[in-house]
Amino acid sequence: MNFDFSEDARTLQDAARRVFDETAGPDAARKVMNDDSLHYDEAIWKQAVELGLTAVRIPEAHGGMGLGAEEVCLIAEEIGRGLVPAPLMSSLLFTEALLIAGSEKQQAKWLPGIADGSVIGCVGWGEGGTQLPGSTPDTRMTKDGLSGTKSPVADAPIANVAAVTYAGSDGPSLALVDLSQDDAAVSVVETLDLVRPYGSIELKNAKVEPMGTSGAYQDFLDRAAVLLSFEALGTQEAAMRMAVDYARDRVAFGQRIGRYQGVKHKAADMYIKGELARAHAMHGAWAFSANSPELRQAAAAARTASLDALTFTAEENVQLHGGIGFTWESNCQFYYRRARALSAALGSRGFWSDRLVRSLEQRNAAAA
C-alpha cells in the first residue's frame, strides 16, 4: 500500500513552497489589496511560470510537463498556503476543463500559451445569483451565438480566455470564450475577497466553441473540487500555524494563552478537521489520478471537509487572536475573507455534501 504522494510530486511541491515562502504570503496579498491598480503580482506570476507551475498537467506535445494529478494537487495546496496573489488556480482549473472537455484542436490552440504563461485562463459557472454548479444556467446558446452573464469569475479581469457554462441540451455544459473578442465584455466585480480580482463576463451572441458534453462538465466539477480542496487545505494550514504561533507567544494572566485548554482544544480541533480533510483530499487525488469511479464521492467529501476545516480555522484564528486579530493590520482577515471566496468558488458546502450522499446512494444501489 502506498497512499502517499510520490517523491517527484513532493519535490515539485517543495520547489513551489520555497518560491512562495519568499515571494507570496500575507504581505504580498496586502500589497495587491492596498493598490487598486494592481490585480495581481506579476513578479510572482513570472516566477511561478518559470517554475512550470502552469505547465504541470499540460501534455508535452503542447509544451507542458505532462505530469499527473498528484503534482497539480500539491501545487494547489501551496497556492492556498501562500494566498498567492496571481491567477494560478484559475489557469489550473481552466487547464483541467480543456483537458477533459476540450477538442484536440482547442487544446492545441490554448494549452501552449497557458504552459508558457502568455495566456491566462479562467472558469465561469455562476451568474451572480444563487445558482449552483449543478443547476442549468440562464446563459443560452442560439444560432447567433452565446448570450448571458457569468459572474463572479475569479481572475476574469486579467484572463485571456474562459471556460463558461451554458444550458446544454442535456444539462449544463462548457463553452470556450476568447475574451479578446468584443462580444465578451469583462467588467470588474467587487467581492468579499479584497486580494483576488473578480469579473463579470457579459456575452452578447458571442462566437464561442462548445467544449464537450454535459457529462464532461460533471467530471470537470469533480476534478475542480479536488484542486480547490487542496487550495483550501493549504490556506487552512497557514491559518492554523498563524493561530498556533500566536498562542505560543501571547501572554494573558501571567501565562502563554496556549497553556489554556480553551485555546489548546480549539487548536486541536483545527488540526483534527484539517487532517480529516487532508485524508479525503488525498483520496480525491488518488481517484483523480487513477480515474477511479470513487472520484465523485471522494471529490465531494474532500470539498465538504476542506470547507469545514477552513471556515472553522479562519473564524477561530480571529477569535484566538482577540482584539488584535480583528484589526485591518492583522493578517487574520486574509484567511477570514479567503474562506468566503473558496466557499463561493464552486458551490458552497451544502451542494457538495448532498452530492456526496447522492453518490454514496448510487454506489450502494450498484453494489446491491
Place this chain on the structure above:
Amino acid sequence: MNFDFSEDARTLQDAARRVFDETAGPDAARKVMNDDSLHYDEAIWKQAVELGLTAVRIPEAHGGMGLGAEEVCLIAEEIGRGLVPAPLMSSLLFTEALLIAGSEKQQAKWLPGIADGSVIGCVGWGEGGTQLPGSTPDTRMTKDGLSGTKSPVADAPIANVAAVTYAGSDGPSLALVDLSQDDAAVSVVETLDLVRPYGSIELKNAKVEPMGTSGAYQDFLDRAAVLLSFEALGTQEAAMRMAVDYARDRVAFGQRIGRYQGVKHKAADMYIKGELARAHAMHGAWAFSANSPELRQAAAAARTASLDALTFTAEENVQLHGGIGFTWESNCQFYYRRARALSAALGSRGFWSDRLVRSLEQRNAAAA
C-alpha cells in the same frame, strides 16, 4: 413587567422540592430499577398525593386545587429534578388531556380519582414504530369500538385509565380508555429507561369514549410539550449539578479538574443551554396560562431547547466523570437514560423544531 412565577407557585414548588429531596433522587430511582417487582415507589406517590401534586390543575368542583399552569409547570420541574419514580407526570399529562378535550361528564368521572390519587392516568400516542405525534395513528375507531396498539406508554402497567390517540375523521384525536376493561390489554414493554415502567395497550374493539376534536389534541400537544420541557429542565439541572460538584472535588494532575477550561467551558455550556431552555419554557408557561396564540411556537421552542440542553448535559456529565461515570454504580446513567426517555416521550426534537418553524411561518404570514 413580571415575567416570573408567582410567589404561590414558588411556595408549592419549594414544598414539592423538599419532599423529593428527602424521598426521591437517584437512590430512590436505583431502588425501583433494581427490584423487578417494583414499578414505582408507593411511599413517594402517597406523599406527593397528600401534598396535592396530582390535584393542582383539577377544578375544586372535582376535588382539586384549581390552580394554573405556573404551578403545574414548576411541579413538573421538581419531578424531573428528583427523577421521581412515581406516575406523576403521566397523571398530570392525562389531566391536561381531560381538561382540554374531555367532556364535563368525563371530567366528573375521572378527575376526582386523579386528585385523591386513587386513579393513575396515562397518555398513549405512539404505536411502537417511528410515528410522530402529528401523524395519523393506525389505531382506528369502528362501530365495534377502538382497535390498535399504543406503545410504549409510560406508566401504563400501573395506570387505571388512558388517553390514547386514534385516526379521527380530520386527523389524530384522543379517546378515553378504561384500562380495567378486558378489551384493553396492557403488557409491560422494556425500554432504555430502567426506572419508569412502560407498557403496551392492545385495544380490540375496545368500548371507549372519544375525547374532543383533533384541534383539541393539537392544543393538548402544546401543553404537554410545555410540561415535558419543565420536567427535562429539572432533570438537566440535576445532571449539571452532579457534574459541577464532581468537577469541584475530583483531582487530576494535582489540581481539581474544575480548574481546567476544558471542563469549565463544558459546564458553562450546560448552564447556557439550560438557561436558554428555561427562558423558552417560562415563555411556554406564560402562553399556557394566558392561553396566548404564541403557545404553539413557545411550546415547540421550549421542547426543542430543553431536549438539546438535557441531551448535552446528560452526555457530558458522563464524559466529565471519566471512567467512574461509565459504571453501573454511578448515577450518571439515570440522566443518560432519562434523556432518551424524554426524547421519545412525545416526538423527538426534529418534530418540534419543524413545528416551531411552521408556527413562525404562520405568524409571519398572519402579520403580513
Place this chain on the structure above:
Amino acid sequence: MDFNDTPEEAAYREKVRAWIAENTREYEGLAPPRTNEDFVARQKSWQKKKYDAGYAGITWPKKFGGQGRGPMESIIFSQEEGKSAAPTGLYAIGLGMCIPTVFTHGNQDVIDRFVPVALEGEEIWCQLFSEPAAGSDLAGIRTKAEKDGDEWVINGQKVWTTNAHLCDYGIIVTRTDPSAPKHKGLTMFIVDMHQKGVEARPLKQMSGGASFNEVFFDDVRVPDSWRVGDEGDGWKVALTTLMNERLAVGGKPGGSPDWKMLMDVAKEIETALGPASEQADVREEIAKAYINDRGVKLTQQRALSALSQGKTPGPEQSISKVVVAKQMQELSRLALDLSESQGFVRAPEGSELDKLQSSYFGAAGLRIAGGTDEILRNIIAERVLGLPGDLRPPKDTPFKDIKPL
C-alpha cells in the same frame, strides 16, 4: 406572569413617549450627518433637551444632577427613545460608565467641575483602559504615570477607545507603582483629550470600518487633584466602571440579522426541491436561531421583571453575549452560503445581504469585545457555577518581576 407595564410604569411611559414625540420631530427624516461636527452637534442638541427637561441621568442621585429614579424608568425612557428619531450613542460610555465612576470615586472639586457639564452634554467622555498587552487580562496595564510635584506624567498607549477623536475628557487607568503586585500598582486619572501629547488615531477594523481609536500619550501632565480614587486603587475603581459595561455589551447590535431574516432570505432562494426555507437543514438553522435570539431576549425580560419588582436580576444574564455573538456569526455565514455567488459579491448598500455580509465580520468582533467567548465561559463557570479558577502564577509578585510562564 405578564409582560405588561405596572400602572406606574405605563404612566411614565405615556409621559416620556409624548415628550419624545414632541421633541424629536426636528430629527425625523434627517440624512445621516456628513461630518463629525454635524454628528456631534446633533447629539449635543438632543442631550441638552433631555437635560433641560429632566430626562438626563435618570437613575443618578439628585445631588449629582440626576433624577434619582429607578432603573425601570431609565429603561423605559431608552426603549421609547430607541423607537424615535432621537440621535443617541455618543454619550453612552461617558454618562453610562465614566461619570458614574467620577462621582463615585472622585473628589468634590472634580465632581463639581465635571459632572454637571457632562450631563448637560457640553463635554464628551471616553474610557481609556485596554492596551495592546492588556486585553482580556486588563490588569496587565503598562501605560505609566509618574509623580512630578503635584502633577503626574503619563506615557503609553491605549487601544479600542470608542470615539476618542470626538471626546473632551477621558478616564485613564495607569500603572503608578511597577514594584507593587499587578492589581495593586494601578491608579485612575481624568485626562484632557485636547492636551498636547495626546494623539488619537482611528483603528481600522478587519471589516474596513473604524469605530475605535488607538490613543498615544507622550509626557501628558495631569494634576494630582484629577486622580479618581486613591493611589494604587485603580483596579478597584476600574471595576466600578466595568460593572456597567457588562450590562452594556449585553445583546447584539440592533437591526442585526436574526431568524426572521434567515427565513426571508431562504424563502427567496429556489432550489431543485423548492424554496430553501422548506429544506430541513435550513429549517433546523432557523429554529436554532430563534431559540438563541428569542431565548436571550426572554432572558433579558426576566432581568427587567426583577428590576420592575425591585429585585436584583439573576446570573442568567451572563449568557447573553456569548450566545448572540456566535449565533450571529453562524447565521450570517449560513445565509451567505445559501446565497452562493450573490452572498460573495459585495451586496448593495442597505440590502439584506449587505447586512449579512457586515454582520459576518461584525460578529467576529462581537465575540471578542467586552469579554471573549472564552473569558465569559470562565466567568459563568466560576462566578455562577462556583468552579475554581484557572491555575495562575502567584498574585503577589511585583509587576516588574513577573516572568510569563
Place this chain on the structure above:
Amino acid sequence: MDFNDTPEEAAYREKVRAWIAENTREYEGLAPPRTNEDFVARQKSWQKKKYDAGYAGITWPKKFGGQGRGPMESIIFSQEEGKSAAPTGLYAIGLGMCIPTVFTHGNQDVIDRFVPVALEGEEIWCQLFSEPAAGSDLAGIRTKAEKDGDEWVINGQKVWTTNAHLCDYGIIVTRTDPSAPKHKGLTMFIVDMHQKGVEARPLKQMSGGASFNEVFFDDVRVPDSWRVGDEGDGWKVALTTLMNERLAVGGKPGGSPDWKMLMDVAKEIETALGPASEQADVREEIAKAYINDRGVKLTQQRALSALSQGKTPGPEQSISKVVVAKQMQELSRLALDLSESQGFVRAPEGSELDKLQSSYFGAAGLRIAGGTDEILRNIIAERVLGLPGDLRPPKDTPFKDIKPL
C-alpha cells in the same frame, strides 16, 4: 499512489490466507461459547495453532520466540484473521502490551520463565495500571508495594482491568516510594493472579455489561526477581506498555454503526415528506458520518502506507479515537431519535436498532477509555502542534506531600 499490496505483501497475504482458511474450519458456524471455560479453551486452541505454525509474535525478536518480521506482516495477518472465524481477543493485551514490556525490561530468568509460555497461549496476561484515583492522571497510583526481605507486599486496588478473572498473570504498577516525586516513586512487578489476596470482581458498566474488572490486592507477596525494570522506574517502564495501547485503542469497535447504517435506517423511516433519507438534515448527518468514519480509515491507511514504505507513521494518527468516539455517539443518538418509539423500546437482539442502542452507550465509554477526548486534544495540541502544557503544580514535590490545588 495506490492501495495495493507490494508483491512481497501480496505473497505473504496469500500464504497466511490459505493457512488461516485451512485452520479455522473447525470454528466456522460455532455458537458463541457458553462458559468462561469454553471461551478460554477456544481462544487457547487458536493461539496454540498460530504458535506451532510460526504465526505468533510475528514482530517479536526471534530470541524471544517471535518471527522477527515487520509490522506489515503482522497487520496483514490480523486483517486476514479478522475476516475468518478465528476466535481472537483474549491475548490482545497480554501479547500486545504486557509481554513486550516483560521482555524489554524484565530480567533473563523472568523472560525465560514467562515469555514462551505466554506466546504459546498457555498463560494469559492482564495489565494492572488504572486506579480509582489514577485515571487520566495515571501516575497518581496509590497501590503500594513495600519491601520485606527479598519480597514485596502489595496492597491496594486496580480498576478497568480487562479479563482479570480469566488471567493467570499480570503486570502491575505500584508506588514503592511515597516520599519520591509522583513519577519517580513507582515500580512495576509481575503478579500471580491466582495467588491468595488477589480478588477480581466484575465491574458492571452503565450499559449493563461487564467487560472489565476491579482487582483488589490484600498483602499479596511478589519476589523481587519478578520486578520489571528498576525500583522507581515504574513510570518509564509503563510508558513502553502504553505506547502499544495508543495504537490499540485507535478506531471504534468493528461492526459498530457507521454512515451506511444511518442511511439504511433513514431509508426505512417514512416521513410526511417521503423517506427520512431524503431530508436535507439527515443527509447532512450521513455526509458528516462518512467524512468522519471514512476520513479516519483513510488516515489509518496513510499510516499503513508509511509502515509499508518502512517509514514511521505521521502524527495524524492521533485524531482517530477522538473523532470516531464522538461520531459514534452522535450518529447513534440521531438514528434513535429518528426511530422515535422504536428507538427507545429495547430492540430485538442483533437488530440494527439493537446495535445503535448499545453503541449509544458504548460510545460514552469509548470517549473515555484509553484517553478522554480532553486528554487526547491536549496531546494533539502539545505534542503535534507544540503548544505549552497546562500550568501544573511543581513536579518535584514528594508524592505524600502533594496538596491538591
